[in-house]
Amino acid sequence: MEYKTDKLRPTQPFLVLETQDFKQEIYLNQGISHFYTFRLEKTKEITTVPDSCVDMLFEYGENGMTAYAIGSPIKALDVEWQGKKEYFGVRFMPGSMPVGLNVTLRDLVDCRFYLEDILLDNNGTFVSGMKKKKTFKDRINYFLEEYTKLEMRQEKPFGKMEILMAVKELAYNSGGLMRISEMADTVGYTERYINKIFIEQMGFSPKVFCKIIQFQRSLEFLNYGNVDNMTEAAVNLGYYDQPQFIRDFKTYCGMTPKRYLMLTKRIRYNSLVENVS
Numbered sequence: 001m002e003y004k005t006d007k008l009r010p011t012q013p014f015l016v017l018e019t020q021d022f023k024q025e026i027y028l029n030q031g032i033s034h035f036y037t038f039r040l041e042k043t044k045e046i047t048t049v050p051d052s053c054v055d056m057l058f059e060y061g062e063n064g065m066t067a068y069a070i071g072s073p074i075k076a077l078d079v080e081w082q083g084k085k086e087y088f089g090v091r092f093m094p095g096s097m098p099v100g101l102n103v104t105l106r107d108l109v110d111c112r113f114y115l116e117d118i119l120l121d122n123n124g125t126f127v128s129g130m131k132k133k134k135t136f137k138d139r140i141n142y143f144l145e146e147y148t149k150l151e152m153r154q155e156k157p158f159g160k161m162e163i164l165m166a167v168k169e170l171a172y173n174s175g176g177l178m179r180i181s182e183m184a185d186t187v188g189y190t191e192r193y194i195n196k197i198f199i200e201q202m203g204f205s206p207k208v209f210c211k212i213i214q215f216q217r218s219l220e221f222l223n224y225g226n227v228d229n230m231t232e233a234a235v236n237l238g239y240y241d242q243p244q245f246i247r248d249f250k251t252y253c254g255m256t257p258k259r260y261l262m263l264t265k266r267i268r269y270n271s272l273v274e275n276v277s
Contacts, residue, residue: 008172009033010051010094010216013223016272017263018046019087023136023274030151031096035089035143037136042083049076049219050212050252052094054108056115058130058139060086065131067115069101071108074204074212076254088130088139094213095168095202100126100150106203121150136276160197163187167194167206176213177238180206214238215252218245222261223269230258 007028016022019038026034033053055070061084092098097105100120103113116127126146133139166187170178183206184191198206218237227233234245249257 008094008175008213008216009220010053010091011219011223012048012051013219013260013264013269014047014049016269017267018044019081021274022272023276025136025140025276028093030144030147031092031098032147033091033093035136035140036091037086037088037139039086040081040083043080044083045078045080047076047254048073048079049215049254050074051091051216052209052212054092054096054098054105056090056092056098056143058088060088065127067127067130068112069098069103069108069115069118070112071105071110072212073110074208076252077110088136090143094172094216095209099147099154104201106201109203121146126150160201163189163194164197164201167198168209171206171210171213174210175217175238176210176215178210180210211248212252215248218249218257219253219260222257223264227261233257 009026009028010033015036015038019040022036022038024034024036028034051072053072055068057068057070059066059068059082061082095105101118102120103118107113116124119126121127129142129146130139133142167183170183170186180191180194184194187194195205198204198209202209214237218233221227221233221237225233225236230245231242234242237245239245239248246256246258249255249260253260255263
């Protein structure tokens with residue numbers, strides 16, 4: 001896998017660095033970024049970084065399976081993960097709300113819910129069916145089959161949600177570099193109104209969303225790019241200067257980009273991610 005500038009693949013790098021047998025399958029369709037799986041031998045705290053994504057996570061252990069919908073934090077956060085478990089996850093695109101959930105993106109910020117409590121699945125087959133699937137491929141196929149059924153019942157967005165989706169798409173496609181004033185001109189609404197909708201629906205401003213997208217781009221660049229020096233990296237990623245790059249990265253990752261790059265090289269990040277096609 002290498003750094004690409006077309007589609008952002010939002011990542012939680014410390015799940016890769018601190019778990020076992022990490023595999024992922026890139027999807028980039030139906031609002032889904034990718035599927036992933038890993039094992040964890042012992043209970044430990046793992047840093048979660050902002051990605052503006054919602055994950056559906058399925059935790060398999062000796063006592064069965066537990067499923068969650070998990071929202072992104074807005075700063076680096078240490079989260080305890082249970083050991084002796086196998087995990088299967090579905091990461092949605094930044095700012096994309098999974099269909100079939102009776103909560104908002106704002107509700108999900110820095111929170112997790114039991115999936116069965118918030119999933120609008122009338123016959124209850126979605127979660128119960130996932131309990132029976134044993135392999136990565138079978139879990140992906142079954143998830144997509146059931147998720148597509150939910151999509152078919154979903155009403156098309158309108159009004160505020162249409163505006164919100166348009167602004168998020170502009171932010172995502174620009175790598176977080178598009179100014180809010182430019183977005184306002186493009187969608188035909190004022191900056192004030194766009195800010196109001198974003199905070200109301202997402203729980204934070206479009207400026208924060210753009211910063212998180214830019215941060216995720218920087219993670220991808222450091223993980224898979226050819227990094228010669230941090231000044232060059234800052235320019236390539238659209239930061240005003242190196243100090244701004246370092247400051248923003250440390251806010252969202254809990255460490256400087258130089259320290260993060262040294263960590264990924266020492267542990268050989270690329271060798272830990274198996275991409276399944």
